[in-house]
Amino acid sequence: MADAAIKLGTEPKTTFFDKVKGLLPEEGHLNLCLTCGACSSGCPATGLEDMDPRKFLRMAALGLDEEVTKSPWVWMCTQCRRCVYACPMSIDIPQMVFQARKTWPKDKKPQGIMGSCEQALRTEGNSAMGASSEDFKFVVEDVLEEVREADPRFKDMQVPINKKGAEFVLNQNSREPVTEPDEMVPLWKILHLAGADWTYSTAGWAAENYCMFGAEEEGWEQIVRHKVKAVEDLEAKAWLNTE
Amino acid sequence: MQKFKIEPKFRLESLIKYYAQWIREGKLKVNSDWNKDLKIKFTVQDPCQLVRKSLGDPIAEDLRFAVKAVVGEENFVEMYPNRSNNFCCGGGGGFLQATGYQDARRKYGKIKFDQIMKTGAPYCITPCHNCHSQIHDLSDYYEGGYHSVHLWTLICLSLGVLGENERVYLGPELAELGL
Ligand code: SF4
Ligand code: SF4
Numbered sequence: 001m002a003d004a005a006i007k008l009g010t011e012p013k014t015t016f017f018d019k020v021k022g023l024l025p026e027e028g029h030l031n032l033c034l035t036c037g038a039c040s041s042g043c044p045a046t047g048l049e050d051m052d053p054r055k056f057l058r059m060a061a062l063g064l065d066e067e068v069t070k071s072p073w074v075w076m077c078t079q080c081r082r083c084v085y086a087c088p089m090s091i092d093i094p095q096m097v098f099q100a101r102k103t104w105p106k107d108k109k110p111q112g113i114m115g116s117c118e119q120a121l122r123t124e125g126n127s128a129m130g131a132s133s134e135d136f137k138f139v140v141e142d143v144l145e146e147v148r149e150a151d152p153r154f155k156d157m158q159v160p161i162n163k164k165g166a167e168f169v170l171n172q173n174s175r176e177p178v179t180e181p182d183e184m185v186p187l188w189k190i191l192h193l194a195g196a197d198w199t200y201s202t203a204g205w206a207a208e209n210y211c212m213f214g215a216e217e218e219g220w221e222q223i224v225r226h227k228v229k230a231v232e233d234l235e236a237k238a239w240l241n242t243e
Numbered sequence: 244m245q246k247f248k249i250e251p252k253f254r255l256e257s258l259i260k261y262y263a264q265w266i267r268e269g270k271l272k273v274n275s276d277w278n279k280d281l282k283i284k285f286t287v288q289d290p291c292q293l294v295r296k297s298l299g300d301p302i303a304e305d306l307r308f309a310v311k312a313v314v315g316e317e318n319f320v321e322m323y324p325n326r327s328n329n330f331c332c333g334g335g336g337g338f339l340q341a342t343g344y345q346d347a348r349r350k351y352g353k354i355k356f357d358q359i360m361k362t363g364a365p366y367c368i369t370p371c372h373n374c375h376s377q378i379h380d381l382s383d384y385y386e387g388g389y390h391s392v393h394l395w396t397l398i399c400l401s402l403g404v405l406g407e408n409e410r411v412y413l414g415p416e417l418a419e420l421g422l
Contacts, residue, residue, distance in 0.1 A: 044330055044354045048347050076347050078338050080291040080331030110341035128340075151406060168256070173372045182408040186395040187258075189404050194265040207372070213337025221247045228244070228251050238254040240261070243290060243371040 016065040020099045028092035033057055039083035039093060049073040053083045053093045060096060069100040075110055079213075101215035109214055116210035117219050125205040126223050129174040133202035137161055139177045140184070140200065147185055157192045163199035168240040169231045170198050171207040187242070198240065203230035207242055257293060259370060262398065263305035266312050273401040275315035277420060284364040285314045285397075286322050288355075288378060289329040290371035300326050309394065310368055313401045320362040330354050332369075334377025348377070349384055356381040359389060365414065370394045379412075390414050 021027040033054070040052035051073040060068045077097045084092055106114060116128035124133045144159045160166060170191075176184045191198055204227035211219030231239045244251060265271040287310050289295070294303045303326040311319050324330070333352035338344065355378065359367050369375040369391050379391035392412045399405035400413075403421045410418055 042330075044333060044351045048350060072344070072347075075341050075344055076338065076351065078291070078331045078333060078336035078351070080335055081296055082291070082328075082331060085295055085327060110337070110343060112340040112342035113337040116340055147406065151404075153404065169253075170258075175372060175376075180411065182406070183393070183411075185406060186393070186399040186409050189399055189402075190262070190265075190271065190395060193402065193404070194261075194270040196261070196265075210337060210340060213340070224244060224247060224249065228249055232252050236253055238256045239251075240256050240258055242258050243293065 013063075015060070015063040016069055016100070016103070017060040017063065020060070020096050023099065024092060024095055028095055029089050030057070030061070030091060030096070032089040033061075033091055034088060036088065038086045038088065039091070042086045043077075043083050044080075045073065045076045045078070048076045053077070057091065057093055057096065069103045071100075074100040074104075098215055102217070104215075106216075113210050113214040114216075116208070117214045117216055120206065120208070120210060120223055121219050123206075124203055126209070126226060127174040127178075127206040128208045128210050129178045129206075131174055131178050131206075133205065136172075136177050136200075136205055137202060139181050143181045143184060144188070147188075154189060154192065157188060159188055160199040162202055162234065165235050166197050166199040167237050168196060168198040169201050169234055169236040169238075170240045171227075171242060172200065172205055173207045173242065199234060199236070201230045201234055203227075203233070205230075257298060257302060259293065259302055259306050259309065259394075260298075262309040262394065266309055271398065271402065273313050273398060275311075275313060275318070275401060277401060278315045278318050281416065282318060283314070283366065283416065284318050284320050284362070285310065285366045285368055286320045286359060286362040286364040287368040288322075288332060288370070288374045289326055290369075290374050291329075291331045291335055292371060292373075294329070295327045303327065306370065306394075309398070313394075313397045320364045322358045322362050330358060332374045332377045333381075334373035339373055339377055349381065352377055352381045353385070356385050356387060360387055364389065366390045366392055368392055368394055368397065 021030050037054055040046045040054040043053050046052035049072055074097050079094045081094055119130035120126045120128045140159055148155050209223050289303050332355045333348050338348045367378055367389055369378050375391050382389050
């Protein structure tokens with residue numbers, strides 16, 4: 001029997017592949033692979049760690065759970081979904097990769113991602129760089145003051161924070177307030193000139209979410225819920241994403 | 244949000260859509276006269292998060308509309324493939340922050356680097372933070388010599404309101420334009 005050789009024990013086991021199938025809508029179409037290779041030929045991660053999306057799927061289907069879930073390749077797939085876009089059967093390989101990330105113990109996951117996730121959970125603004133909301137507010141006000149003084153065309157420019165009932169709540173990647181605050185200014189100027197009714201929120205202001213990348217579902221959900229609540233508390237009509 | 248069965252009481256919107264809308268409505272009076280004689284070429288990265296993973300080709304069109312209005316239609320160069328079919332820059336999914344995976348990230352990004360180099364454009368517009376950092380790093384690492392710029396920088400440049408301290412990602416030929 002061909003598949004007897006790859007069974008590890010005599011007990012029928014639920015493989016990683018079966019588990020993922022059970023989790024995805026329409027089983028992620030995982031059984032429908034035509035082995036055409038369209039996914040792999042258009043995936044920039046093909047060849048890294050001697051892996052590619054088609055191979056990943058085939059190995060998982062064969063029940064090679066250890067090889068699949070423990071491959072560092074799962075951190076090299078960027079979840080870009082180009083393979084799904086190219087696949088004639090819309091097979092959701094990145095979701096499999098995500099599920100494989102979930103099987104890694106916290107201390108084995110890439111530390112940069114995990115650190116960013118922890119910082120975001122620790123701070124009111126969900127900042128992966130650990131910036132506090134007070135610091136964020138301070139930097140914004142400080143930079144605004146400078147611009148108003150430097151350029152008379154913007155002497156009346158406003159950067160509202162926690163303004164209720166604005167049309168947009170705008171988020172902000174932590175990188176700007178923390179390392180290059182002047183990069184926030186062009187966007188403020190655009191919003192000012194366009195006459196947009198917007199505000200920042202000190203709760204959940206940071207745009208990034210590394211708990212998601214780290215496949216830390218609890219943290220991911222906590223952050224999303226916190227940000228949603230912040231926008232709802234300010235009664236905004238839209239959450240405007242800078243990217 | 245769908246994943247966690249959250250139904251928010253607000254809309255989720257992308258800034259890119261509004262850039263295009265405000266330009267169409269005449270609220271942002273951009274023009275590309277500054278680049279008429281300079282003829283500096285620009286290409287654009289389609290961020291996966293914005294295009295393939297959420298709003299698709301319509302937002303890629305809005306992005307191009309805004310870019311062309313700002314740099315001039317004749318100074319815009321497509322990379323191939325593009326829009327929903329574009330390649331990921333290699334900075335997504337946490338790759339940029341994944342300590343210990345730097346070599347792999349740059350190998351992944353080589354495709355993006357080659358795509359940009361093929362356009363011959365000295366500027367790649369990157370309307371996403373991960374893309375911006377990654378494409379910037381690729382230029383340094385592989386010595387491409389191109390610049391990675393935010394769209395907001397160019398919009399303000401074309402409006403004549405880009406301040407002195409807001410130009411770190413511009414090359415020398417634009418460092419003083421309109422000051
Ligand atoms: S593109 Fe789809 S059908 Fe083709 S090999 Fe990849 S997963 Fe299988
Ligand atoms: S989602 Fe992952 S496997 Fe699919 S094309 Fe992108 S990097 Fe490759």
